[in-house]
Structure formats: C-alpha cells, structure tokens
Amino acid sequence: MKRILLFAIIIVALSACTVYKEYPIEIYQPGLIAVPPQAENVSIVYRNFKYTNDTLQHYYQDDFRLKKARKDPENLDSILVNMCMQELAKNLKEKNAFTNIHIFPELFKEHHGEKLPALDFDVVNKITNTTQSDLLISLETYSSFYSEYSSTEQYPGKSNEVITAAVWAVYNPNTKKMLEHKTMIDTIFWNGYDDQGNYRRKSKLPPRITALKIASQMAGENYSKRFFASWQSVDRMYSVPPLPDFAAADAYVQKGEWDNAIMLWKRYTDDSNGKMAINARYNLALGYEMKDELDTAQKWLIAAQQIAQDYRSKEDLKMILRYRQLLLKRQKDINRLNQTETNLKP
Numbered sequence: 001m002k003r004i005l006l007f008a009i010i011i012v013a014l015s016a017c018t019v020y021k022e023y024p025i026e027i028y029q030p031g032l033i034a035v036p037p038q039a040e041n042v043s044i045v046y047r048n049f050k051y052t053n054d055t056l057q058h059y060y061q062d063d064f065r066l067k068k069a070r071k072d073p074e075n076l077d078s079i080l081v082n083m084c085m086q087e088l089a090k091n092l093k094e095k096n097a098f099t100n101i102h103i104f105p106e107l108f109k110e111h112h113g114e115k116l117p118a119l120d121f122d123v124v125n126k127i128t129n130t131t132q133s134d135l136l137i138s139l140e141t142y143s144s145f146y147s148e149y150s151s152t153e154q155y156p157g158k159s160n161e162v163i164t165a166a167v168w169a170v171y172n173p174n175t176k177k178m179l180e181h182k183t184m185i186d187t188i189f190w191n192g193y194d195d196q197g198n199y200r201r202k203s204k205l206p207p208r209i210t211a212l213k214i215a216s217q218m219a220g221e222n223y224s225k226r227f228f229a230s231w232q233s234v235d236r237m238y239s240v241p242p243l244p245d246f247a248a249a250d251a252y253v254q255k256g257e258w259d260n261a262i263m264l265w266k267r268y269t270d271d272s273n274g275k276m277a278i279n280a281r282y283n284l285a286l287g288y289e290m291k292d293e294l295d296t297a298q299k300w301l302i303a304a305q306q307i308a309q310d311y312r313s314k315e316d317l318k319m320i321l322r323y324r325q326l327l328l329k330r331q332k333d334i335n336r337l338n339q340t341e342t343n344l345k346p
Contacts, residue, residue: 017242018279022235023253023286030336031097032226033170033180039134040099043127044089046081047140047169048108049116054143060208061147069208076209080216081105081142084166087220088137095228102131116140116167121176128173135179140167144215146208157192160205162215164188168223186222188215229337234326237319238286239279243268249283262287271307278308278316285323294331298324 058072073079082105089101107127124136148160164186170179190211192203206214240250245264252261265287268280281304288297301324308316 019240019242020237021240021250022237024233024235025290026231027234027330028229028333028337029232030229030333035097035135035170035179035227036172036174041102041131041133042092042098042100042135042137043102043104043131043133044085044137045104045107045127045139046085046142047119047138048106048110049141050110050112050143051116051141052112052114054141056145057143060145063148063150072209076212077142078105080144080212081139083213084142084216084220085139087217088224089220091221091224092227095224097224097227098135100133102133118169118178118181119171121171121173124171125173134172134174136171136173138169138171140169142166142216142219144212144219146212148205148208157203158205159189159191160208160211161187161189162211164215164219166219166223180226182223182226184219184223186215186219188218236286236289237323238283241276241279243276246279256290258287258290269303275307275311275313275316278304278311278313278320281307282316282320282323285327289327289330294327294334298327301327 056066057077058069059066060069061067085103085105089103092098092101104127119136119138127133128136142165144162144164146160146162149158151157164184166184168180168182168184171177172179188211190205192200192205205211238253240246245267249261249264252258252264262284265280265283268276269284271277273280281300284300285297285304288294288300301320305317305320305324308320
C-alpha cells in the first residue's frame with residue numbers, strides 16, 4: 001500500500017514538469033460557404049459601390065508620404081475589378097465549383113454612400129432569372145492602395161506592397177437569403193529576398209500598376225477558396241510528462257507509429273494514476289484521431305474531461321474542451337463532404 005501511495009505522489013510531482021508539444025496534421029475541409037448542392041450556374045457582378053471616404057484610388061505612398069499618381073488609366077478601377085472577377089471565375093471553374101459562370105463587371109453604375117446596404121432581392125432575381133443562375137456572387141466594393149519604401153540599414157533593398165480591401169456577398173434567389181457577407185483584406189508584399197531569406201541584388205520589383213493588377217488577381221483567387229474543399233494545415237497538441245513511457249511514446253509519435261504510442265499511453269489511463277491519466281487520455285484522443293477513429297477520440301476526451309473535473313484542473317479542462325470542439329467541427333465537416341459526394345452521384 002505504501003508503494004502505491006509513494007508512486008502516486010511521484011506521479012503528481014512529476015506532472016508539474018509536463019512538456020506540451022504541437023503535432024502538425026493535414027485535414028480536408030469543405031468550402032466555408034454553404035452552397036446548395038444543386039447550384040450549378042452562377043453570376044458574378046460588380047456592385048460598384050464606393051464608400052464616401054474612399055478617395056485614394058489615384059494616390060500612392062512613397063516612404064510614408066502621400067503622392068498623386070501620374071498617367072493612371074482613367075478606367076483603372078474597371079481594369080482591376082475585371083482582373084479580380086476573372087481570377088475568381090477561373091479558380092471556380094478549375095475546381096468544378098460551378099458548371100456555368102457569367103461575369104458582369106459593368107452592370108451597375110458607380111454609386112457612393114456611408115453604409116453598404118444589401119442588394120434588393122428584386123434586383124437579384126432579375127439578374128439570376130435572366131442568366132438562369134442559381135446563385136449571385138457580388139463584389140460589393142473593391143479598393144486597393146500601393147506603397148513603396150526605400151532601403152534601410154535593416155533591409156538593404158527597396159520594397160513595395162499593395163493592400164486590397166474587398167467586400168463580397170453571395171445571394172440565393174430561391175431562399176431570398178444572403179449566404180455570406182465577407183470583408184477580405186489582403187496585403188501583397190515584394191522585396192529583394194528569396195524564400196530562403198537571401199537578398200538578391202538584381203531582383204526587380206513590380207511597378208505600381210503591375211503590382212495593383214497582381215494583387216487584384218490574388219484577391220479574386222483568395223475569395224474563390226471559400227467555395228471549395230481543400231487541405232488545411234492545423235496543429236494538434238499532446239503532452240509528454242517526464243516518464244520513460246511517455247518519452248518513448250513521443251518518439252513513436254515523431255515516426256507516425258500511432259499504435260505503439262497508443263499502447264504506451266493506455267498504461268496510464270486508470271483513475272489510480274491521478275492527473276497523469278488526464279495526459280494519457282488526452283493523448284489517446286490524438287492517437288485515435290490520427291487513425292480516423294473520431295468517435296473513439298471523443299470518448300477518450302470525455303474520459304479526460306471527467307478526471308480533470310474531479311481534480312478541478314482548469315487549464316486541462318480548457319485544453320480538453322477546445323479539442324472536443326475542434327473534433328466536433330471536423331466530424332460535421334466530414335458529414336458535409338460525404339453528403340456533397342452523395343448528392344453529386346448520378
């Protein structure tokens with residue numbers, strides 16, 4: 001009995017030195033916009049709304065000094081918007097998000113205001129009925145701003161950047177609902193450094209108009225990603241208390257040998273192991289997630305939560321509840337993907 005008590009005391013003492021590590025995984029996530037499965041045809045329009053204070057279209061920043069641009073095309077806004085919408089359509093087409101895509105960059109006249117109201121559904125229906133579209137994607141407003149910077153002691157070469165701000169909306173004419181209203185702000189930065197951080201003296205930065213065009217295309221590409229499923233990199237956490245079995249399990253984790261890691265963690269799941277059981281049960285949830293056994297992973301998290309509540313361990317409870325939410329979301333995402341695949345089958 002004394003040995004068991006002594007072992008329990010040692011376990012509790014050692015748990016204070018537990019190391020937490022992150023493990024990167026790739027998960028397949030559905031599109032962020034709940035597009036109806038039967039939606040095959042879509043129209044893309046430019047709303048051509050400008051906020052009243054959006055007056056910097058033909059200006060740029062030179063070392064934090066505002067300057068007026070010379071020799072700008074009068075239709076610069078139309079050029080940039082068109083490139084943004086074309087890139088959106090191109091990416092949607094390449095990913096087979098829709099069968100037919102109609103683009104209308106000049107359907108609306110430019111109009112201004114302090115607030116951006118939603119499109120009236122009479123207008124939405126008129127456009128979608130005419131084009132026989134199931135959805136309407138609207139680039140509600142778009143603006144971009146170019147800046148360039150001289151070299152400094154820290155950065156020997158020049159650099160420039162473009163900040164784009166776009167508000168997108170997706171309208172469903174059948175349900176008369178807005179599926180999304182999303183503001184997206186992106187910054188595209190150029191300098192003389194390569195991907196390894198080495199400075200290239202002969203590198204050339206894109207001039208202002210070219211940079212604005214590139215950034216506009218990237219704005220359209222970035223928004224397209226919200227429509228289709230894609231692989232996303234995420235981090236999961238696991239713990240390594242200072243015990244030989246957990247160190248050995250950590251080595252197996254690094255090799256991707258999950259069955260071996262699971263075997264070692266299971267030695268410490270009994271209630272008699274005290275707070276060490278929280279670590280073991282939590283780690284088992286990760287192990288079973290990696291084996292695509294998400295229901296089993298949830299069961300181990302619930303078991304970890306129960307013992308964490310017994311010990312009133314707030315930090316452990318936070319970590320466990322967060323992981324449970326992530327797993328629940330992943331299970332819902334998988335169900336959505338499965339339903340989409342079922343609906344696509346002839």
